[in-house]
Amino acid sequence: MTNLLLIEDGPFETRGAVIEDDQVVELQIERPENISQTGSFYLGRVATVLPDLNIAFVDLGAGVNGFLQIDDIPSDATNIRHAVHEGEKLLLQVIKDKIGDKGVQLGRRFEMRSSNLIFRPLGKGLSLSKSIRSEAERTRLEKLLSPYCETSGVMARTSAGNATDATLVVELEMLKTAWQDILLKAKKAEKPGPISPPESPVSRILLDKLSPRINVIASNVQTLHAIKAGLIDRVRAVDGSLDLWEQQTPLFEAMGVNAAIDSALRKSATLPSGGNITLEPTEALTVIDVNSGGQTTASGGQSAALVTNREAAVEICRQIRLRNISGIIIVDFIQMNGKGEVRELTNTLQTNLDKDPVTTRLIGMTELGLMQITRKRGRPPLRDILYDPCPACDGDGDTKTEATILADLFRALQMAAPFVRKAAIEVRAGTGLAEVIRTRQSLIERDLARPVAIVVDPELTNFEFKVG
16 A cells, blocks of 8 residues: 655644554654754754763854764764863754753764664775565665775664665765865864754655655645755656645645644544553653453453454554653553463554654553553654643643634634635634734745735634634
């Protein structure tokens, strides 16, 4: 069955969705105000070295700051004072975005990614994703890529197992050329500042989600042009097609992505047999509880507990990817009969976790019968992107961010536009929201290609609007 990568580019956010076996399994939302800096290169000047903490603070220019830890420097030094010194200029790469008051995390273990490969110019040797399990594929990749690893490092990502030799060679040459370009720019730079800009929203989604044998569908002509013009090398790595969505119903609505997003924001998810799982994120970990929904009948020689647990395992793996849950994950499955059933459940979990492109580890069952999973942290969870903590709820609730409301409004306008006969589409909104919409009115009208009439409705809250 063909897998799909859907890309929808709008004025307030760019969204990507991966569909596998007719199910939405991954989402990615990029917004202009928080475009990820991860992977960007900077020329930085070491501002302060703190030997006791084994950390250095770095000036990246234009008021941007970051920090560098000893573990992120390819050096034999055990203390950072022997690796860098104050005033030194260094080529650095952002490895984690800014969180709270902390600046971006920087490193000198440089990595450059393409759809199928990770190129490590200062590294050495070849490594293959553990998810590439076919011995024939591993042998093929080792034979093809090893000659390139004498003076640099290369990692074959999971998708490389399905890519052709020609595709991989082209990608690797592209990465090596890009690295030489970065070195040249860094050499010419006279003061701290960016050497390579962050990826565009469309580019980052393609880079993160593109894989061989996947069909790419662009929501509009502008998105299609962005893919063709700036990302042709990566698109060539796809054996599938690159198509424009031309139906009246917006792409994400027609393909069920909006419904999948709504479901991913709920506390629970239902299972085919009538059971459900509940997901409870906390600061330290995420707890997932499996409920039978009253099912007591066995099926096909399996106990009712195992049937429900296996359904839950499949859905849990999908929800982890969909919601982008990371860190420590603890699952409380229904108690089963014996080690054989535990083994079957573990195999089901592992098979589905292997589909996740993010590094995920199944640790196993504790003595208390709790399954332990860890998933590498990267981007924020889906809910954290779409919502802010409620200022009036003492931390117990949340509200949609301004960007989320504006993006929802624009999509509502797109849905209504074909059915509104008046020249201007009316938007009724609460007083505060109406003022926010007015500041973005020209942007909305430009992308919508229709005028918009904004009407203040005092009966609506600051988070509510009506279109039509």
